[in-house]
Amino acid sequence: MRADMSGPNTPYDPVEVAALDPAHLQEAVDAARAAFAAARDLDELKAARLAHVDRGAVAGARREIAALPPSAKAEAGKRVGAAQAELGRALAARTAELEAERDERILLEETVDVTRPTGRRPLGARHPLELTTQRLQDAFVGTGWEVVEGPEVESEWMNFDALNIGPDHPARQMQDTFFVDPPDGGIVLRTQTSPIQIRTMLTRTPPIYVVGTGKVFRTDELDATHTPVFHQIEALAVDKGLTMAHLRGAIDHFVRVMFGAGTRTRVRASYFPFTEPSMETDFQCFACHGEGRVTDAKGATVACPTCGGSGWIELGGSGMVNRKVLRACGIDPDVYTGFAFGLGIERALQLRHGVTDMRDIVEGDVRFSQQFGLEV
Structure with a gap:
């Protein structure tokens, strides 16, 4: 072996x-x-x-x-x-x-440097216009009013005639209104949210307490203070026995919800074809509390930049619903009265948060929206 x-x-x-x-x-x-x-x-x-x-x-x-x-x-x-x-x-x-x-x-x-900027796409944010709109609506819904909407493409009758804006009124000229082709077809992009009120009065029987919000269109150039597309909110109440006192009370409640309890208001006579009598409402400046003067960063006393030194800020137009408007909607003006008021939502956002350039609101930069967090 x-x-x-x-x-x-x-x-x-x-x-x-x-x-x-x-x-x-x-x-x-x-x-x-x-x-x-x-x-x-x-x-x-x-x-x-x-x-x-x-x-x-x-x-x-x-x-x-x-x-x-x-x-x-x-x-x-x-x-x-x-x-x-x-x-x-x-x-x-x-x-x-x-x-x-x-x-x-x-x-x-595989070390991760937690101090380096993230490469992830940042999260979006709800637009402050939407948040401001909700806050404005809540001021009415909390007292029993109803939120209503309407189409953005409207008939001339709804947008003008029913609101007592005659054929010769300057607002009906093409320099203010977007007309849908053909220009004589009687269809426009609504210039205000008031047609929502007309549609509501045509389809409902008083008492009516509604607030309409939405997008409106006018032929303005986009700059720091104007935009061709903006948003409005308008309130309408139609009932028996409504007076200017009820209108003042509704406006005061609205202003205090938006700008703080105790904010004072004042009214000035004005004219609108769809209200009579009509008035402009101012509210006490929330920055200087009506003083018209503030102290700057250097300790000097200067004119308040929010109200321009007047101590008051213009809110918007209002008044008792014109009898002709009630009649056009089939409501007897001898039985019912009504009041209406409104303002631009962009303006409310600018006033509340000191936004100085309208273009910041409409350009869609998420960095602008993120400054407002989850609530306005």
């Missing part, structure tokens, strides 16, 4: 089984150690383990033990077991080293 072949040996001679020779086992262990040390990562270490532990000389020696006589198995088993234990310790030590290197490398490669 050749010395390198397994088989019963009688009598046993260790020299005849070279795989179990102590020197041969030590050489196998040293080769495995060198392979483990040379592994640069866990994948290479796995390949070294397969070559030197799972399929190496030590594994071959373990298989040779079965061919030995009983009297020799114990001694050979100790030598092979010692070699296997040494391989296990060397493999575990190198595995721990490479795992530590891997973890350190991952920490370095």
Whole structure:
């Protein structure tokens, strides 16, 4: 029998089984150690383990033990077991080293600098015009009024005639109104939210307490104080026995909700074709509290920039609904009276938050909207 072949040996001679020779086992262990040390990562270490532990000389020696006589198995088993234990310790030590290197490398490669600006698209925000509109509507809804809407493309009759704006009125000329083609077709982009009131009175029986909001269109150039598309809110009440006193009370409530409790108002006679009598309402400046003077950052007393030094801010037009308007909508003016008032929502936003340029409101820059948070 050749010395390198397994088989019963009688009598046993260790020299005849070279795989179990102590020197041969030590050489196998040293080769495995060198392979483990040379592994640069866990994948290479796995390949070294397969070559030197799972399929190496030590594994071959373990298989040779079965061919030995009983009297020799114990001694050979100790030598092979010692070699296997040494391989296990060397493999575990190198595995721990490479795992530590891997973890350190991952920490370095995947480090996140939390101070760097995010590359994510910023979240949007509700537009302050929408938030202001809701706040204005809530001032009425809280006292039992109803929010109503109407179409933005209107008939001339709804937009003008029913509101006592005759054919020769300057507002009906094309420099103020967008006419839908053909220009003589009687269809316009509404110039005010008052047609909502007309539609409401045509379809409902008093008592009526409604507030209409929406987008309106006029042929203005876009600049710091004007825009061809803006928003209005108008309130309408029609009932028996309504007077100017009720109108003043409704306006005072509205102003105090928007600009603070205790804000005073005053009225000035005016003219509108759809109300008679008509008035303009001013409210006490919330910045200077009616004084007309404020203290600037340098401690000097200067004219209030919010009200221009007058102590008052113009709110908008109002008045008792013209009898002709009531009659055009099928409501008997001898039985019912009504009042109406309104203002521009952009103007309310500008006044409340000191927005000086109308273009900031309409250009759609999310950075402008984000300044107002979740509530206006």
